[in-house]
Every structure is written in structure tokens, then in C-alpha cells.
Amino acid sequence: MTQIRTRPERGRSALGPALELVHTGRAPTRAVLTAELGVTRATAGAVAAELQHLGLITVDASPTTGAASQGRPSHRLGIAPDGPVVLAAQVHADGYRAALVGLGGQVVATTPGCGTVDADPAQVIGEAVAAGAGLLAGTGRRCVGAGLAVPSAVAEPDGTALNPLHLAWPVGAPVRGIFRDCLAEAGVRAPTETGFTGNDVNLGALAEHRHGAGRGSRHLLCVATGHRGVGGALVQGGRLHSGSSGLALEVGHLVVEPQGRRCHCGSRGCLDVETDPLAFLEAAGRTPGPESSLLHQSTELLRGAYESDESVRAAAHRLIDLLGLGLAGLVNILDPDRIILGGLHRELLRVDEERLREVVAERSLWRRGGAVPLLSCTLDHNSLVGAAELAWQPVLDDPLVLQEDVPC
Amino acid sequence: MTQIRTRPERGRSALGPALELVHTGRAPTRAVLTAELGVTRATAGAVAAELQHLGLITVDASPTTGAASQGRPSHRLGIAPDGPVVLAAQVHADGYRAALVGLGGQVVATTPGCGTVDADPAQVIGEAVAAGAGLLAGTGRRCVGAGLAVPSAVAEPDGTALNPLHLAWPVGAPVRGIFRDCLAEAGVRAPTETGFTGNDVNLGALAEHRHGAGRGSRHLLCVATGHRGVGGALVQGGRLHSGSSGLALEVGHLVVEPQGRRCHCGSRGCLDVETDPLAFLEAAGRTPGPESSLLHQSTELLRGAYESDESVRAAAHRLIDLLGLGLAGLVNILDPDRIILGGLHRELLRVDEERLREVVAERSLWRRGGAVPLLSCTLDHNSLVGAAELAWQPVLDDPLVLQEDVPC
DNA sequence: TCGCTTTGTGTGGGAGGGGAACAAAATACG
DNA sequence: CGTATTTTGTTCCCCTCCCACACAAAGCGA
Incomplete structure (x- = not known):
């Protein structure tokens, strides 16, 4: 069939790396993106257009470049202000915190720290997810995943908490399973499998690497x-x-x-x-x-x-x-x-x-x-941002997962 | 230009992974190769043919399969008996050892351990390289790289030996540079940059991972x-x-x-x-x-x-x-x-x-x-085999480097 | 001998990116 | 102020690579 091409069909496999460059702030302009990806300008243009069409980034054509050197100024790349977000949650000694995190590690909305400490992990995680779902309902933005940080080592591949610190949780609590159940119960859906769960220090390190001192x-x-x-x-x-x-x-x-x-x-x-x-x-x-x-x-x-x-x-x-x-x-x-x-x-x-x-x-x-x-450390709430990084990862690996029919 | 295609032109980017599968013994037949690569049979066939044409592997059409299950028996993949080799050398407390190592970690030829211990690293490494070059001259096989194992931590990116054990070497001797000089002097050429140098325990581990207990x-x-x-x-x-x-x-x-x-x-x-x-x-x-x-x-x-x-x-x-x-x-x-x-x-x-x-x-x-x-450990001379792995790596990453005009 | 299963081989087409030529938007310079 | 230069974006053509498909080949079992 000779279909009509409404959008550029090029630049698919470079989509992930390109989004990661924008996400981590290493590609402020399209020209830099071209250089970092090591592709031609044509390909980088197609990639940027595709990401823009997916609603992930913005491409500013005429930014009246303040610090221009010479030649035609490059288009400026930014993170779409109304783009999708992920639901991030963190459990700590005093309770929990929930947030919505956009690309670039920006915390779009967050609850204040809430003081629920309970011997039942489902209790705290459930409240955190409910709070996150509330934030989500407040904004009209699409949710593409969810991540949770806990103050415990998390064993793979089961996702169980082996040494919950400062918490009266049972050893070996299946926190990832609980988190996923809570997400399902709260009606939080995502285009890929999600509900990632990790240790708070690990996730903080990941966040610092992508957006902070690392x-x-x-x-x-x-x-x-x-x-x-x-x-x-x-x-x-x-x-x-x-x-x-x-x-x-x-x-x-x-x-x-x-x-x-x-x-x-x-x-x-x-x-x-x-x-x-x-x-x-x-x-x-x-x-x-x-x-x-x-x-x-x-x-x-x-x-x-x-x-x-x-x-x-x-x-x-x-x-x-x-x-x-x-x-x-x-x-x-x-x-x-x-x-x-x-x-x-x-x-x-x-x-x-x-x-x-x-x-x-x-x-x-x-x-x-x-x-x-x-x-x-330079980031506030770096564990929370790191939990969001986990949730963003499937999108960073293949942004086209967002192309599928919007589920919710 | 409408060129005449004498060889299949397909299956280029999967060439490296395919060779690595054969190299590590994980693809005994073409059918397994197809499954492991996750490509179609057509692609796997083209890849195997290309590797065969490069002189790296053999494809046995009718092996009268002993343990056949059902259906058409698959072609058997093997390592070309007269394929290229790399020059591997190892320096240890008692002297050195040199060898030629083919794909699959097979030691094609080796000197007995030779007892030269000297305060001058260039002395021992030079003798080892000369011995390896002698082995190379003995066989008619092409040399595609060289690797050296030393009983010392090797600092990157300089390639200097920081704590030569059991050797009277000066601390910080530029062993990789010395090795490369010796290779050049002995007339050992390779299609890519070579002369890789590493710590013996590290290289032994690498060898065990690819061909041994690991x-x-x-x-x-x-x-x-x-x-x-x-x-x-x-x-x-x-x-x-x-x-x-x-x-x-x-x-x-x-x-x-x-x-x-x-x-x-x-x-x-x-x-x-x-x-x-x-x-x-x-x-x-x-x-x-x-x-x-x-x-x-x-x-x-x-x-x-x-x-x-x-x-x-x-x-x-x-x-x-x-x-x-x-x-x-x-x-x-x-x-x-x-x-x-x-x-x-x-x-x-x-x-x-x-x-x-x-x-x-x-x-x-x-x-x-x-x-x-x-x-x-299960391998004899695992440091030597590991040094060879380093030298093979450029070929495993892109077997087409062998396609270039044969230098020597 | 005829299925059945599995593997190898050829063909067409589609996806994705490189390269060249051209257009656009700024600065440098007279 | 107009032109040359530099840098960037865009369009078009082509090449490469691989998948889907159809078909052939080679074994086993009844």
C-alpha cells in the first residue's frame, strides 16, 4: 500500500539515545544533538521532530540566541512543559512522600512528607500511591510509569525488602509486588510494565548521575x-x-x-x-x-x-x-x-x-x-528522582512505546 | 554502478555477535546461531557465509548428525582450522611464555616457559615477542593482533605497570608502549591497533569466562x-x-x-x-x-x-x-x-x-x-588465553576489519 | 510412498540512515 | 547597506540491512 507519510519516518533507532541526551541536559540544541549522536543533520532533525510529535520535547525555532558565535543559530531543545510524567514514591523513617516527575528530573508536583509508619508495608505504600494518584488527577498529564524507593536492600528478581531500616516491616516483604498491586488498585496505568522498586541510596546515586553532581x-x-x-x-x-x-x-x-x-x-x-x-x-x-x-x-x-x-x-x-x-x-x-x-x-x-x-x-x-x-549530593529528594528514573527508563530505551494507543 | 555481487552482502551488523557466539562455543550449529542472534534464518545464513568467506569459521553441510531429533539436520559451525591467530605473551616470575591462539581460545602453538628474568622489561618482553614471531613464522597463519599479560596492575590509559610482582622492574614501567615497540620491531602487524596489555589475574578471569569455568x-x-x-x-x-x-x-x-x-x-x-x-x-x-x-x-x-x-x-x-x-x-x-x-x-x-x-x-x-x-580455574595458561582475548576483541567487535587488504 | 518437521535459500519490500545539494539565518567585512 | 562566510535546517536520492514470505531440501515416522 502506498501510504501517505504525514510524519518523518526516519530516525527510529536513534530515538532513545536522543531522548536521553535531552533528558540529561547534554543536548541543549539540535546542532549539539547532531554532534552527540554522531549522525547527519537530516537524521537528527527527523529524530527531534519525532520526539516533538510524541509530546516529549519542544523545538524552539527562533530563540534570539543570546550567546551566538556565528552562522545560523541552532534550534533550542527543551522538555515539553505538558509532557508525560511518572509517579515517584519514597518510603522513609517518618512516613512517605509522593511526587510527579517529568523528563529532566524535574519534580512537577509533590506531597509534603506524610507521617504514616506502619508494620504493614501495604499500608504505607498504598497511601503513597493514593497520594501520587491524587497529584496525577490534579494535573492533566499522562502517566508513563511509576517507581518506588525504599530504605532497604531490594533482592532481585523477586523485589523483596531484605533489611527494612527504621521500619517495622517484616523481613523479605515483597515490596515490588505490593507496589504494583497498589498501582493497579489506584488505577494507575502505564504503556509499559512498571512499578519499579529499588533501594533509596541506589536510586539517589542514579539521580545524582543523571541530573546532579555525578x-x-x-x-x-x-x-x-x-x-x-x-x-x-x-x-x-x-x-x-x-x-x-x-x-x-x-x-x-x-x-x-x-x-x-x-x-x-x-x-x-x-x-x-x-x-x-x-x-x-x-x-x-x-x-x-x-x-x-x-x-x-x-x-x-x-x-x-x-x-x-x-x-x-x-x-x-x-x-x-x-x-x-x-x-x-x-x-x-x-x-x-x-x-x-x-x-x-x-x-x-x-x-x-x-x-x-x-x-x-x-x-x-x-x-x-x-x-x-x-x-x-546536590539534588533535593534524590531518591525520589532516582525512583522516577527507573520509571522513565523504558521510555528512554524506546520512546515509541508512547505511540501506542493511549490507555488511560 | 551496477556491480556484480559475488558474495552475500547481507548480515553485516550481526557479524560480531555471531562470531562471538561461535568463539565462545554457544553456537554449534546454524540453527542455534539463528535462535541466539534472534534473526531470521536468511540473515543467519548470510552471516555464517560471510564469516566463512572471511576465513574465520567452517560450515559443514552434511555432518551425518549423530544425535538428530527430527527434521532436516542443521549445518555444523566450527572454527576454521587454518584461520587467523593472535600472538599472546605472558611474563611471570620465572621468565615468559609465548603462544599463538586461535578463535575459541585454542592454543595453536606455544613455547615452553623460558627463563629470562631481567630488570629491564624491554628485555623480557622483547624476547617473548621474538619467540611469538618465531612461532608465527613457523605456521603460515595470519596474525590479527597481540596481547600481553603481566604480573602487575596496569594503569589506564597509559598502560604502565604499577606493582610488578616478583620482577625487578621499575615501578611505572610503560609496558604497553614497550610491548608495542617490540611488536613493531619484530615486524608483527595487525589490521587494527593492537598490543593490548593487562594484569594476569584479570586476563585469566576473562579467559575463564569465555572458555572455562566462568x-x-x-x-x-x-x-x-x-x-x-x-x-x-x-x-x-x-x-x-x-x-x-x-x-x-x-x-x-x-x-x-x-x-x-x-x-x-x-x-x-x-x-x-x-x-x-x-x-x-x-x-x-x-x-x-x-x-x-x-x-x-x-x-x-x-x-x-x-x-x-x-x-x-x-x-x-x-x-x-x-x-x-x-x-x-x-x-x-x-x-x-x-x-x-x-x-x-x-x-x-x-x-x-x-x-x-x-x-x-x-x-x-x-x-x-x-x-x-x-x-x-579450569584452563591451562588462562592468563595467556585472556591476553589473546584482548587481541581478538577488535575482530569480535567487527569481523570486517579482516576484509581490508591483507597487510603482511 | 506420503506426510510432518526442521532447516537452508532466494526474492521483494520496508525501515533507517548517509551524502549531496540547496535553502535559511545569522555574523564579518568592505 | 550589500556581499561573502559560516553554520544550520531541509529535501531528495541512494545504499544497507534485515524481515516476511514462499519454496526447496533433508531427515524421521507410518
Whole structure:
């Protein structure tokens, strides 16, 4: 049949990479897109037109380019203001938070943190999904997926939470299944399979890699504390290193203080128990408050009293030395090109970056840790944005999934 | 121009994956190749014909299939007996070894181990290359690349040896540059850039993944001893995890015995000094011989006296416990689906697999180490074969590089 | 011998992208 | 102010690659 071609039919297989370039902010104009994709201008034009037609990006023809060099100014690429969104949810010690996240990691709408903590994961996740569905109803935007961040290792391929932190959840709760059930119940539909679920530190690392301090890194290591314990994540070539069963980067049990305190893992002096907020408060001689406020309490103390209080400074130095030793061990094994710190570790970096850098250099082989940049997290709600990244992934892999007849 | 097509022009982009399937033994017949590639029979046929025309594989039309099920028997795919080879070389404590390696990891020809140890890396590498060139002259086969394995971490992108073990080499010797110079001097040419150089344990792991005990693994961890120290490697999705500067998997400095012996890295009780052949001999109360015989001495002792000598058994148990602790730490961080042990560690696995497995399970989080298979190296000269893999890689990525006018 | 199953082979067509030529929109320069 | 230059977008033609399809070939079983 000799059909009438209303839209360009070219540039299909380059569609995903092109969208990813716009999504991560690496293709501000069509000319840059052409160069980054390594295709001809014709192909890049067709790709941009297709993405525009799918309602994902905008192509501004005449932007009165402020900083033009010479020649015809290039069309500016942007993220469609009314494009589709994904539903992102996060469960934490105090409850949950839900949000709608568009391309580019922009949080379109979010609930305030809501305080529901329950022994039944279906309870909290159900409320979070309901809140997200409410946000979705508020905007007229299409939903193309959903992602959930939980403060626990998530085992693959089952999607079960192995060590829910600060939560009274049963060990091994099938959080992904619960999340998907809740989505179905709330009537949240997506053009592809969705309901992705992951560990919050992992997802935060993914978000930092795409939209934050980790941009451009090829081997990004993230280490962060919550209220208790230490989590890690590695983003390699743009993808999370999850290991064979989703449980990689459990970095909390590196031994950093051989004569240190007992850890529930059976060893002594693990990173988990020597560098978390509780360890800091105890080292500084403070009385720890309730578990779900440990992070706040410790960062406030560190920020407020590091200069003035000798015991706080000594505690900080102790944690910096131990953290540095742990990071050096990870440098030896993973050889990252950048390290991002979160939670209390980010504050430790702030108060004495020099000391931490020196310890990492000194305790790594050939001092190569000294060449690895140490940075702070830069995104608000990076776990939430990371959960959204999971949900966006099918679209980034093949934007044409949106072409199918709109389901809902 | 209306050219005459003498050969099928189809199936170009699938050429690399197809060759890799034959290379790794995963496509014994054309029908399997069709299924594995996920293409039509027509395409697979064109691909096979093209590879055959390039002189890389054979396609046996009527093999009188012994184990036929039903239907028309499929053509059998094999590696061309007179196909191209790569030059592989390995430097070790006692000297060097050179070989020619064909597709499928088959060692076509090899020199016996030759005993040249010199403070000048150019000396040994030059002799190894000359020996390889001699082998090459002996066969009439085409050379498509060269690879070198050295007992040292190799820093990228410079290709310098940072910690040559058992060798009097200067630290930071530019081994890849030296290797390439030697190749040029010996007149060894290849259709692509070549002269790849890597760490011997890393390359051994790569070889085991493609042709040995690691086949089919998606997250393969290898840990092995030489005469002194412990090396590690991770093969992920078929590629070596080298980290951002080639120095990943320096696993020797995980702390496994907090009160243990001093290590040159500044810490105490590193895997490097607690589980290597020297540590074993000392623990068993034996007098260590010359450094370049430590591995042989320790494995002989372990094999011969484990059953009969109480002190040997106790030493073995001590090393197994420490190794298990180190492996458990690596399981926590890397989450492999298989672990392969080499050198003395392989012998430790042999004498008491049960004990090692139990320690790994017990000391890993959620006992998940117990689910990871522990295996021995299965290939002879796996570092040599791994060096050949590096050299084969450009051809596996795009077999058409061989189509260019034959240079030499 | 006739099905049935599986595999190999040829043909047409469609998808997707490269390349060249041309048009458009800015700056540089006289 | 007009022209040359530079850079970008667009259109058209062509080539490459692969799938779908039809058909042939080679085994097994009744």
C-alpha cells in the first residue's frame, strides 16, 4: 500500500539515545544533538521532530540566541512543559512522600512528607500511591510509569525488602509486588510494565548521575548514611551496578576499626556502626534521640558545634578518618572516578574536606584515592528522582512505546 | 554502478555477535546461531557465509548428525582450522611464555616457559615477542593482533605497570608502549591497533569466562594468588570490570585479620599477607624457599600433607577461614553469581570445599554467599588465553576489519 | 510412498540512515 | 547597506540491512 507519510519516518533507532541526551541536559540544541549522536543533520532533525510529535520535547525555532558565535543559530531543545510524567514514591523513617516527575528530573508536583509508619508495608505504600494518584488527577498529564524507593536492600528478581531500616516491616516483604498491586488498585496505568522498586541510596546515586553532581562520571561511587547504617551505590556507564541479585554495594560491613564495636553482622568495627549518625552522637558524648531523628540531630550538631565544641570536632575527625579508610578500600576495589557523599557523610565532607581527602589518598594503594574527586549530593529528594528514573527508563530505551494507543 | 555481487552482502551488523557466539562455543550449529542472534534464518545464513568467506569459521553441510531429533539436520559451525591467530605473551616470575591462539581460545602453538628474568622489561618482553614471531613464522597463519599479560596492575590509559610482582622492574614501567615497540620491531602487524596489555589475574578471569569455568556467568568474580599477594578480577556482562583507571579489583587489601601481620599498605591483616603462599608456609611451620617457587612449594605441601600432617591441616583451615571472610566481603560489595579461585586458593577449595563455603555463607550478609558457586580455574595458561582475548576483541567487535587488504 | 518437521535459500519490500545539494539565518567585512 | 562566510535546517536520492514470505531440501515416522 502506498501510504501517505504525514510524519518523518526516519530516525527510529536513534530515538532513545536522543531522548536521553535531552533528558540529561547534554543536548541543549539540535546542532549539539547532531554532534552527540554522531549522525547527519537530516537524521537528527527527523529524530527531534519525532520526539516533538510524541509530546516529549519542544523545538524552539527562533530563540534570539543570546550567546551566538556565528552562522545560523541552532534550534533550542527543551522538555515539553505538558509532557508525560511518572509517579515517584519514597518510603522513609517518618512516613512517605509522593511526587510527579517529568523528563529532566524535574519534580512537577509533590506531597509534603506524610507521617504514616506502619508494620504493614501495604499500608504505607498504598497511601503513597493514593497520594501520587491524587497529584496525577490534579494535573492533566499522562502517566508513563511509576517507581518506588525504599530504605532497604531490594533482592532481585523477586523485589523483596531484605533489611527494612527504621521500619517495622517484616523481613523479605515483597515490596515490588505490593507496589504494583497498589498501582493497579489506584488505577494507575502505564504503556509499559512498571512499578519499579529499588533501594533509596541506589536510586539517589542514579539521580545524582543523571541530573546532579555525578553528571558525566563513568564510574560513580555514592556512599550515604540514613539514620542508622551506611549505604552505597555504583553507577557505571549510566546504569546502576546492582550485582547478580540486586544486592551489590552493601558497603556497610567493610571493617574500618578492628577493635571497634560489635556489629550485628558478627564482625567488629564495620563502617555501618562506626560512621553512622548514632556513632557520631556517641563519640561526641551526646544522648541520641529517637531513631528517626538521628540524622537530623547529628547533622545539626555537626554544623552548629564543629567550630566551637572540642568534643564534636574530635568525634568528627574520628568519623572522617574511619570513613576515609572505608572509602579507600572501595577505591581499591571499584576504582571510581568520582565519589559522592550523602547524609551525615556529606556534612563530614563539608567540615573538613582536606582531612577526608588526605585519609582516602593515604589509605588507598598508590595514593590514587587522592585523585578521586569527593563531592556532596546536590539534588533535593534524590531518591525520589532516582525512583522516577527507573520509571522513565523504558521510555528512554524506546520512546515509541508512547505511540501506542493511549490507555488511560 | 551496477556491480556484480559475488558474495552475500547481507548480515553485516550481526557479524560480531555471531562470531562471538561461535568463539565462545554457544553456537554449534546454524540453527542455534539463528535462535541466539534472534534473526531470521536468511540473515543467519548470510552471516555464517560471510564469516566463512572471511576465513574465520567452517560450515559443514552434511555432518551425518549423530544425535538428530527430527527434521532436516542443521549445518555444523566450527572454527576454521587454518584461520587467523593472535600472538599472546605472558611474563611471570620465572621468565615468559609465548603462544599463538586461535578463535575459541585454542592454543595453536606455544613455547615452553623460558627463563629470562631481567630488570629491564624491554628485555623480557622483547624476547617473548621474538619467540611469538618465531612461532608465527613457523605456521603460515595470519596474525590479527597481540596481547600481553603481566604480573602487575596496569594503569589506564597509559598502560604502565604499577606493582610488578616478583620482577625487578621499575615501578611505572610503560609496558604497553614497550610491548608495542617490540611488536613493531619484530615486524608483527595487525589490521587494527593492537598490543593490548593487562594484569594476569584479570586476563585469566576473562579467559575463564569465555572458555572455562566462568561460561555463562554474568557477574564473575575471580580471586587468585601468585607466589606473593592476592589478585582479583570481575567480569561483568562479558567484559572486564577495569574501573576508571584499570585498577579495580585490587582485593588484596581487604582486612581479614585485624590483629594480623603488618602489610606494606600500612594496615594489618590484609588478604594479601594472610592468605598467600608465604602465609601458608609460615603458618604450617615450613621454611619458605625462593620467592619464585612459593606457589609450587605451597600447593605441593597442601596436596601432599593435608591428610597426614596436623600442622598443615591447621594452616589450611586458618587460610580457608580468612579467605572465606575476604570473599564474603567481596560478595557484599560485588554480588557475583559465581566465584572462581586460582593459585593456592584453588587448592584450598579442593581440600575443604565445605568449610570454605560455610565461612563465605556465614560471614556474608543474609548468608547469601552460601548461594554463590565456588569453582576452580579450569584452563591451562588462562592468563595467556585472556591476553589473546584482548587481541581478538577488535575482530569480535567487527569481523570486517579482516576484509581490508591483507597487510603482511 | 506420503506426510510432518526442521532447516537452508532466494526474492521483494520496508525501515533507517548517509551524502549531496540547496535553502535559511545569522555574523564579518568592505 | 550589500556581499561573502559560516553554520544550520531541509529535501531528495541512494545504499544497507534485515524481515516476511514462499519454496526447496533433508531427515524421521507410518
